[in-house]
Amino acid sequence: MLQDDAEGGGGVALKDLDDILSESIRRNGESLVAVLQDIQEHYNYLPERALRSLSRKTGVPLIDIYRVATFYNSFSLVPRGKHQIVVCAGTTCHVRGASKVTEEISRVLGIGPGQVSADGNFSLDTVNCLGCCAFAPVMVVDGEYHGNLTPAKTRKILTSLKAKWLLPAGEADERGLVDDGDAEETEGA
Amino acid sequence: MTVTPKRLRAPEDLTVLRQSLVDRTDDRKPRIAVCGDTGCAVCGSLGLASSFKEIIERRGLKDRVGLKVTGCLGFCEQGPVVLVFPGEIFYRKVGPGDVEEIIDRTVLGGELVERLLYRDPITGQKLPRCSDLPFYKNQTRVLLEGNWRIDPNDIYDYIARGGYSAVAKALYEMTPEDVISEVKEARLRGRGGAGFPTGLKWEICRKTKGDTKYVVCNADEGDPGAFMDRSLLEGNPHSVLEGMIIAGIGIGARHGVIYVRAEYPTAVVKIRNAIEQASELGLLGENILGSDFSFDVTISKGAGAFVCGEETALLLSAEGKVGEPRQKPPFPAEKGYKGKPTVINNVETFANVPLIIKNGAAEYRRVGTEKSGGTKIFCLVGKVNNTGLVEVPLGITLREIIFGIGGGIKNGKRFKAVQTGGPSGGCLPEQMLDLKVDFEELSRAGSIMGSGGMIVMDEDTCVVDIARYFLQFLKSESCGKCFSCREGINRMLEIVEGIAAGEGSPEDLDLLEELACAVKDASMCGLGQTSANPVLSTLRYFRDEYLAHVELKKCPAAVCRALIRFQIDENLCTGCGICRKECPAEAIEGERRKPHTIDPNRCMKCGVCMEVCKFGAITKS
Numbered sequence A: 001m002l003q004d005d006a007e008g009g010g011g012v013a014l015k016d017l018d019d020i021l022s023e024s025i026r027r028n029g030e031s032l033v034a035v036l037q038d039i040q041e042h043y044n045y046l047p048e049r050a051l052r053s054l055s056r057k058t059g060v061p062l063i064d065i066y067r068v069a070t071f072y073n074s075f076s077l078v079p080r081g082k083h084q085i086v087v088c089a090g091t092t093c094h095v096r097g098a099s100k101v102t103e104e105i106s107r108v109l110g111i112g113p114g115q116v117s118a119d120g121n122f123s124l125d126t127v128n129c130l131g132c133c134a135f136a137p138v139m140v141v142d143g144e145y146h147g148n149l150t151p152a153k154t155r156k157i158l159t160s161l162k163a164k165w166l167l168p169a170g171e172a173d174e175r176g177l178v179d180d181g182d183a184e185e186t187e188g189a
Numbered sequence B: 001m002t003v004t005p006k007r008l009r010a011p012e013d014l015t016v017l018r019q020s021l022v023d024r025t026d027d028r029k030p031r032i033a034v035c036g037d038t039g040c041a042v043c044g045s046l047g048l049a050s051s052f053k054e055i056i057e058r059r060g061l062k063d064r065v066g067l068k069v070t071g072c073l074g075f076c077e078q079g080p081v082v083l084v085f086p087g088e089i090f091y092r093k094v095g096p097g098d099v100e101e102i103i104d105r106t107v108l109g110g111e112l113v114e115r116l117l118y119r120d121p122i123t124g125q126k127l128p129r130c131s132d133l134p135f136y137k138n139q140t141r142v143l144l145e146g147n148w149r150i151d152p153n154d155i156y157d158y159i160a161r162g163g164y165s166a167v168a169k170a171l172y173e174m175t176p177e178d179v180i181s182e183v184k185e186a187r188l189r190g191r192g193g194a195g196f197p198t199g200l201k202w203e204i205c206r207k208t209k210g211d212t213k214y215v216v217c218n219a220d221e222g223d224p225g226a227f228m229d230r231s232l233l234e235g236n237p238h239s240v241l242e243g244m245i246i247a248g249i250g251i252g253a254r255h256g257v258i259y260v261r262a263e264y265p266t267a268v269v270k271i272r273n274a275i276e277q278a279s280e281l282g283l284l285g286e287n288i289l290g291s292d293f294s295f296d297v298t299i300s301k302g303a304g305a306f307v308c309g310e311e312t313a314l315l316l317s318a319e320g321k322v323g324e325p326r327q328k329p330p331f332p333a334e335k336g337y338k339g340k341p342t343v344i345n346n347v348e349t350f351a352n353v354p355l356i357i358k359n360g361a362a363e364y365r366r367v368g369t370e371k372s373g374g375t376k377i378f379c380l381v382g383k384v385n386n387t388g389l390v391e392v393p394l395g396i397t398l399r400e401i402i403f404g405i406g407g408g409i410k411n412g413k414r415f416k417a418v419q420t421g422g423p424s425g426g427c428l429p430e431q432m433l434d435l436k437v438d439f440e441e442l443s444r445a446g447s448i449m450g451s452g453g454m455i456v457m458d459e460d461t462c463v464v465d466i467a468r469y470f471l472q473f474l475k476s477e478s479c480g481k482c483f484s485c486r487e488g489i490n491r492m493l494e495i496v497e498g499i500a501a502g503e504g505s506p507e508d509l510d511l512l513e514e515l516a517c518a519v520k521d522a523s524m525c526g527l528g529q530t531s532a533n534p535v536l537s538t539l540r541y542f543r544d545e546y547l548a549h550v551e552l553k554k555c556p557a558a559v560c561r562a563l564i565r566f567q568i569d570e571n572l573c574t575g576c577g578i579c580r581k582e583c584p585a586e587a588i589e590g591e592r593r594k595p596h597t598i599d600p601n602r603c604m605k606c607g608v609c610m611e612v613c614k615f616g617a618i619t620k621s
């Protein structure tokens, strides 16, 4: 489904766009940040078409909307992955080896920070601190926190998750947790 | 919730309600507190809390055993943490398998579960009560006390413990001027970093003419390594709201805004819930407690930009615009949110206010220093044994915090530096450990108090790498508005990267120092003005380490990749082959059961081999 949305940005039909914009503008008034947050929450990124439409509706020049959209780290102009991996690059995590963890994630997923995998399945982002520094280094996978990471532990978590994600829907549950051996095989896929 | 919300129309209503809730505070009834903070949630505390709930319900113990999912209990290192009252029994690293036993043996039977107790690493003694643990014993927990006892989702819990009585007092027993002079008298200084006197800020705002004024709470907490504000918002959100309402009374504002950073989803949920509950009871909204004072609070969510913690940037961002700092004056107290006079304070600053109003400035000032009253919460993290949230009186020494409370350095390593104040702060070495922690002393030493991050570093941390890290951080977070900050940080980063790569020269150090001073002097906002601190403080205290990089081309802490080498000790290597299998660069060769070797040309120095080797055969130098 994501692929359809991803192509081109400009031409895609965005379901419910009008309603989402009207409702968000009604609630948030002039706060561009809040409206963009609503759009991103809905589509998981800021589609060009939505921003154009927002500009028409509010009379705010498109360039000003883009200025806000590109100023803040949490906005994305390209679709984020279906599964989102966020790794902390804060000071405590750095001191306790986050850069090695990040490298390991990149190796397992084949994408660097800020990137999305070609199939749109997962994306990797860094943040400055997740506020769980006591468990540094920390990553969050689809909202679930994993702490006290080492490269080896990270690889274990991600290879098994990745294998699960790449299975056709439904099968993942039947098979339960995939062990490392299986994960190796799926990695090439 | 056992009480149906009923609007409180007079201060007496609040008193009556509190009395009716008194049985909830009955500390004789056995109670269990499970830490539900995002921190402990990382290690599974939420599943633990549901196990407790499920078992208590299944066994029909609901009337005999109380259960609370609280905010951060402080000692994160030992998470998931569970406290049992009465007695403040401290159980550590509790798993779902321990639940039944805690209920049967401790809560119902009054015995201890030995294996879950904290063991003093020095004496080897098991310490059952919080008051026995060095981590807690050496703190002064005034603000964080609430986190132990209050269910953050339940306003009645807060009210039962005297919550919102400070609002009643400020409304009915004091004039707005009294409120301000009490806060001034208390010598409360902003906890967001700069330490500006809070009462004075309120006074300026009160005196500024204007029909509409705002109270803004800075919950951006951008310093990496700091989570005090998150823990207060998640653990005791009403204390922050109460502080904001009192600020509103003081300056004559009727609207408040809490600006929370995007990375704190749970805090947003807790605060939103607290606002709803307070509004239902008439503690927010029109005619609070039947007075003619009205006050409401809305939430504005950040979108991930460090510079938005700076007050002028934050105010623009809260309006939904690009958060670029602007020139001061005019200060926010004169021209702030939507151009109106605004008081902007940090989360922890607001959380202190109810205490001052309730107990009076004199009582409040019994803790702290001559110039700064009260306590400060720090996040003690990094290479220290007892990581967690600690609250101490201002004026305590760094040594007391790191060694007395923090229990010293992990794995018996040597202390190297402590970093305070986040990217705007500095690294302080061993000889500064007896420094008293307050706003003036820390800036004199070349760091700043900052919002409360305290990151401990050991001998395995390289200060050049730390300087590089902060410059990289500041480079990506500088808004780019002023030249000195935008370009200066970039050039400093280039120099430090060169040093880390082994391409630096001794002259680079002087150039770096000169550049750092220029950036400091010529930048407009706090970000640029303090951006030189990480560089200047490390140069000041650790020049030798820089010199080792530029003269000897060595990284003493073995961190900077261009300057280190991994090696396998052939006497220790058993030839198990695990490093060969795990090496992502395929740089390791060797036959089974024979010592392996690393090809330095292929090795990318990721350190995976060292991590996986079970025989300690791999070293770096």
Ligand SMILES: Cc1cc2nc3c(=O)[nH]c(=O)nc-3n(C[C@H](O)[C@H](O)[C@H](O)COP(=O)(O)O)c2cc1C
Pocket: B189, B190, B191, B192, B193, B194, B195, B196, B198, B218, B219, B220, B221, B222, B223, B306, B307, B308, B309, B310, B311, B312, B344, B345, B346, B347, B349, B451, B525, B526, B527
């Ligand atoms: C770059 C920069 C980042 C800041 N980040 C924060 C922050 O995350 N939280 C905070 O409370 N204050 C932060 N401040 C300080 C605020 O500008 C302001 O001084 C503070 O909100 C005032 O509140 P206080 O007087 O209660 O400390 C920052 C300042 C600068 C220059």
Ligand code: FES
Pocket: A088, A089, A090, A091, A092, A093, A094, A128, A129, A130, A131, A132, A133, A134, A136, A137, A138, B224, B225, B226
């Ligand atoms: S530095 Fe990573 S969670 Fe705080």
